[in-house]
Amino acid sequence: MRLPIPERGGRGNAVAVMAALAAALLLPAALTFFFGNDYPVFICCFILIYIVAVSGLDIVFGYSGQISLGHAAFYAMGAYGSGLLVNFLDFPIIPAMLAASILAAAIGALLAWPASKLVFHFLSLSTIAFGEIVYQIITHSPGKITGDFIGLRSEFVNLFGYLLDRPGKFYYLALALTALFLLAKTYIVDSKVGRAFLAIRENTHAADGMGINVRKYKIVAFTISAFYTSFAGAMYMHMVGYASPDTALQKQSVLFLTMLLFGGTGTLLGPIFGVVTVMLLVEALRDFQDYQVFIYGILMLIVIVALPGGLYGACKDVFHRLADKPGAMGGEETGDAA
Amino acid sequence: MLLEARNVTIRFGGLVAVNHADVSVQPGRITGLIGPNGAGKTTFFNCISGVYKIDEGEVVFAGRRIDGLRGFQINEAGISRTYQVINLFRKMNVLDNVMVGMHSRLRQSFWASLFHSPGQRSEERTALAKARDMLKFVGLERKAGYPAGNLSYGEQRLLEIVRGLASDPQLILLDEPAAGMNSGEKAQLDVLLKRILGTGVTILMIEHDMKLMMGVADYIYVLNYGSILAHGEPAEIQRNPDVITAYLGGD
Amino acid sequence: MTRKKTLLMAALAAAALIVIYLFLVNHAPIKLRRLALTGVMLGCIYGLIALGYSLIYKASGLMSFVQGDIMTIGAFLGLTFFTFFRGLFGTGEEGESNVGTFILSVLLTTAFAFLFGILLEKGTIRKLLNKNVMAIYVVLATIAISYIIQNGAQIIWGGIPLPVPSVFTVLFVQVIGVRIQPEMVLCVILSAGCMIMLHFFMTRTRMGTSLRAAAMDAKAAEACGIDVSLSTGLTWGMAAGLAAIAGILVGPIYGVYTMLGANIGRKGFSAAVIGGYGNMYGAMLGGIILGLAETFVAGYASSTLKNLIAYILLIAFLFIKPTGIFNERAIQDV
Numbered sequence: 001m002r003l004p005i006p007e008r009g010g011r012g013n014a015v016a017v018m019a020a021l022a023a024a025l026l027l028p029a030a031l032t033f034f035f036g037n038d039y040p041v042f043i044c045c046f047i048l049i050y051i052v053a054v055s056g057l058d059i060v061f062g063y064s065g066q067i068s069l070g071h072a073a074f075y076a077m078g079a080y081g082s083g084l085l086v087n088f089l090d091f092p093i094i095p096a097m098l099a100a101s102i103l104a105a106a107i108g109a110l111l112a113w114p115a116s117k118l119v120f121h122f123l124s125l126s127t128i129a130f131g132e133i134v135y136q137i138i139t140h141s142p143g144k145i146t147g148d149f150i151g152l153r154s155e156f157v158n159l160f161g162y163l164l165d166r167p168g169k170f171y172y173l174a175l176a177l178t179a180l181f182l183l184a185k186t187y188i189v190d191s192k193v194g195r196a197f198l199a200i201r202e203n204t205h206a207a208d209g210m211g212i213n214v215r216k217y218k219i220v221a222f223t224i225s226a227f228y229t230s231f232a233g234a235m236y237m238h239m240v241g242y243a244s245p246d247t248a249l250q251k252q253s254v255l256f257l258t259m260l261l262f263g264g265t266g267t268l269l270g271p272i273f274g275v276v277t278v279m280l281l282v283e284a285l286r287d288f289q290d291y292q293v294f295i296y297g298i299l300m301l302i303v304i305v306a307l308p309g310g311l312y313g314a315c316k317d318v319f320h321r322l323a324d325k326p327g328a329m330g331g332e333e334t335g336d337a338a
Numbered sequence: 339m340l341l342e343a344r345n346v347t348i349r350f351g352g353l354v355a356v357n358h359a360d361v362s363v364q365p366g367r368i369t370g371l372i373g374p375n376g377a378g379k380t381t382f383f384n385c386i387s388g389v390y391k392i393d394e395g396e397v398v399f400a401g402r403r404i405d406g407l408r409g410f411q412i413n414e415a416g417i418s419r420t421y422q423v424i425n426l427f428r429k430m431n432v433l434d435n436v437m438v439g440m441h442s443r444l445r446q447s448f449w450a451s452l453f454h455s456p457g458q459r460s461e462e463r464t465a466l467a468k469a470r471d472m473l474k475f476v477g478l479e480r481k482a483g484y485p486a487g488n489l490s491y492g493e494q495r496l497l498e499i500v501r502g503l504a505s506d507p508q509l510i511l512l513d514e515p516a517a518g519m520n521s522g523e524k525a526q527l528d529v530l531l532k533r534i535l536g537t538g539v540t541i542l543m544i545e546h547d548m549k550l551m552m553g554v555a556d557y558i559y560v561l562n563y564g565s566i567l568a569h570g571e572p573a574e575i576q577r578n579p580d581v582i583t584a585y586l587g588g589d
Numbered sequence: 590m591t592r593k594k595t596l597l598m599a600a601l602a603a604a605a606l607i608v609i610y611l612f613l614v615n616h617a618p619i620k621l622r623r624l625a626l627t628g629v630m631l632g633c634i635y636g637l638i639a640l641g642y643s644l645i646y647k648a649s650g651l652m653s654f655v656q657g658d659i660m661t662i663g664a665f666l667g668l669t670f671f672t673f674f675r676g677l678f679g680t681g682e683e684g685e686s687n688v689g690t691f692i693l694s695v696l697l698t699t700a701f702a703f704l705f706g707i708l709l710e711k712g713t714i715r716k717l718l719n720k721n722v723m724a725i726y727v728v729l730a731t732i733a734i735s736y737i738i739q740n741g742a743q744i745i746w747g748g749i750p751l752p753v754p755s756v757f758t759v760l761f762v763q764v765i766g767v768r769i770q771p772e773m774v775l776c777v778i779l780s781a782g783c784m785i786m787l788h789f790f791m792t793r794t795r796m797g798t799s800l801r802a803a804a805m806d807a808k809a810a811e812a813c814g815i816d817v818s819l820s821t822g823l824t825w826g827m828a829a830g831l832a833a834i835a836g837i838l839v840g841p842i843y844g845v846y847t848m849l850g851a852n853i854g855r856k857g858f859s860a861a862v863i864g865g866y867g868n869m870y871g872a873m874l875g876g877i878i879l880g881l882a883e884t885f886v887a888g889y890a891s892s893t894l895k896n897l898i899a900y901i902l903l904i905a906f907l908f909i910k911p912t913g914i915f916n917e918r919a920i921q922d923v
Binding site for chain 3: 061065066067069111113114115117118119120121122124125126128129130132133136140204205207208214215254257261290291292293294296297298300301304305308
Binding site: 184187188190191192193194195196198199202203205206207208209210211212213214220 | 421428437439451462
């Protein structure tokens with residue numbers, strides 16, 4: 001069976017990147033022209049934010065092989081943390097986003113510490129528990145500073161006097177930030193650290209024998225991942241100017257996990273594929289809100305049973321077959337012959 | 339002595355798996371560890387390499403107590419190992435397996451990795467070149483891009499050895515390197531072991547293939563029911579009546 | 590554990606219970622007595638769920654997230670059977686004793702859940718493992734199935750809790766001076782019965798010994814002629830059966846609703862960790878500790894804290910004693 005090979009670095013072809021960037025730059029104008037309103041651009045902003053969040057989840061799941069079922073907690077902590085810092089401590093927005101994410105990542109490191117000594121399942125338990133605790137705190141905050149069930153309002157980003165109060169304006173900031181986070185991900189993955197993550201995912205005992213401090217790197221992976229997802233939450237807060245307690249619900253964690261699995265784990269493009277398709281699917285199935293979790297479950301099961309490389313893996317396979325050149329897994333057929 | 343295991347004992351519940359074992363490894367030589375199935379050979383390796391914590395005794399490596407250290411610390415200290423059951427990173431490619439083996443020798447910090455600093459990049463380039471050289475050392479250079487899980491059994495054994503050598507160890511523990519190899523590969527292994535010794539790496543090895551063991555080992559320890567039954571040069575061991583009974587009568 | 594040690598522990602536990610009982614009857618205020626009783630009842634439910642987790646972990650080295658959902662299904666199935674048989678055998682009048690029909694429903698539901706558990710293992714888990722899928726994906730598969738069942742139940746039965754007709758003729762019984770629903774007593778007795786039966790099944794029967802051997806070392810057990818695949822399937826079946834029993838027992842007390850199992854299933858993990866993940870006895874003890882903690886926090890602190898205490902305990906135990914009360918080491922990694 002074909003399983004995804006996590007990708008690391010490589011000189012991506014510059015032309016494709018430039019083309020993608022040009023398309024991304026022109027997208028809002030085209031969408032607004034085509035649909036006549038900026039709702040599609042709003043969705044695009046969400047797609048960018050989710051790409052950051054899901055790429056973060058990929059670092060912990062796709063690379064280091066640990067399950068987190070509570071990443072929504074970090075998403076919410078980023079959103080609420082940044083909002084609270086802006087509202088109550090008068091932080092400027094960008095430093096607030098950073099501070100909130102760093103704080104959330106630090107809490108993430110602490111949470112990952114006990115689970116790092118245990119078999120991978122146990123991170124899923126502590127993250128579930130943590131998610132529930134965060135949800136309860138947000139909805140039952142002291143002095144109702146988080147707005148409890150109503151949610152929290154905060155400000156739009158003000159970039160050198162230019163207020164990003166419309167999705168069309170926020171989009172470009174989000175694009176730049178997302179690009180930055182994706183670049184950082186390729187850098188982390190293409191280094192000693194990234195190899196250590198993969199080694200842990202593949203075989204913790206051998207990783208230990210090869211001089212990798214398994215516990216430390218498990219915590220590092222989770223911390224980076226928490227930082228990514230929290231920052232995505234902070235972006236969401238200041239794009240919409242509001243965060244709802246629903247962001248901390250388990251359903252949100254499930255959404256992230258579904259996007260990651262469906263797109264393909266352990267790759268740069270997988271999360272992007274996953275976020276875009278699942279977002280479009282959710283939009284298309286707006287009338288079937290009640291069936292959402294059901295659909296997530298089915299998507300996950302399809303991937304696990306039949307599409308281990310996710311959508312991206314499948315696309316790559318088809319591409320390689322059409323181009324008739326052996327893919328990264330091409331060695332499979334010939335590997336034993338030589 | 340490069341490695342001195344004194345009085346090493348480990349118990350699992352009521353079972354004494356390794357019982358007051360004394361083993362010394364001299365630098366620059368191949369020391370063998372043999373014994374019937376279930377004698378505790380692999381368990382002994384696990385005691386040295388930090389997989390298990392020993393209940394009694396001490397392990398001294400290059401003048402330093404290493405018992406009680408965790409596995410990765412022992413690798414950092416200069417002992418590397420291979421596994422009886424192949425333990426490669428199956429979905430990573432062959433080259434990356436070797437690169438992981440270098441982990442404890444790479445200096446790049448997390449932040450240097452995050453920003454791909456010039457220092458980090460030059461270190462990666464050097465490491466990559468070295469990894470390719472090491473693959474050439476065992477003749478796997480043409481398989482560099484293949485997922486490790488796709489190699490043949492014998493090739494996987496070789497890759498395990500290279501991965502172990504990648505951390506520039508002073509001592510490598512080889513757990514049945516010839517298991518699953520065909521006779522041609524075994525003959526080459528003989529030469530390879532000598533070449534490894536030539537690079538200044540000392541070898542402690544478990545092996546069931548007596549022909550291979552008696553041919554390459556300088557000194558042999560025999561383990562039976564967790565205790566050292568005999569030790570000596572290969573010729574002495576072959577004549578030792580206790581060893582012969584243990585192999586023929588026991589088990 | 591040796592026989593002597595087991596007996597000693599049983600004796601100690603019995604002595605502790607007697608002391609607690611005497612204290613409650615003679616000195617404790619009525620509120621404390623009521624909370625203790627509710628706590629034990631709730632604890633038995635958590636215990637049954639956690640027992641399933643532990644059995645599965647020992648047999649397959651996996652976590653199953655489906656337990657809670659099997660509990661939900663068990664509750665609905667149990668209600669369906671119960672209503673059906675009441676219509677069939679009884680007169681349907683108020684105040685009629687339905688103990689017989691209830692027990693019949695319990696048995697039938699358990700049988701169905703048992704089959705479901707085996708099918709789950711054989712149809713999904715085993716298939717994935719045979720395809721050499723990484724364990725992490727197998728766990729994810731159980732999560733996916735759990736979401737499907739959860740949402741499926743929501744779609745089929747809606748969000749409104751359904752009442753379960755009472756099982757007994759009397760509405761209340763007196764226990765240590767507290768008036769409680771007789772169904773609560775039934776719940777505790779049946780859970781304790783399950784636990785004792787499971788203990789004897791595992792330690793005294795050939796089948797149970799095979800199951801334990803298969804869980805301990807699959808290869809060695811296979812070599813001794815034990816059908817490991819069958820054993821694993823049966824274990825998943827038993828875990829499912831226990832979850833369904835928990836569901837049907839809790840029905841008459843809390844009513845039946847679609848998120849019932851999801852909530853209790855999630856908190857059940859806490860019970861398993863408290864007792865020592867993978868330990869049968871630990872699961873039950875952890876369940877009762879969790880049940881008591883929840884009711885006491887609800888009684889003396891706040892309901893917000895009550896919703897959190899399970900998770901706080903879970904994280905606290907992972908920090909301080911991840912191997913749980915029974916020091917179960919199987920969960921440690923490098």
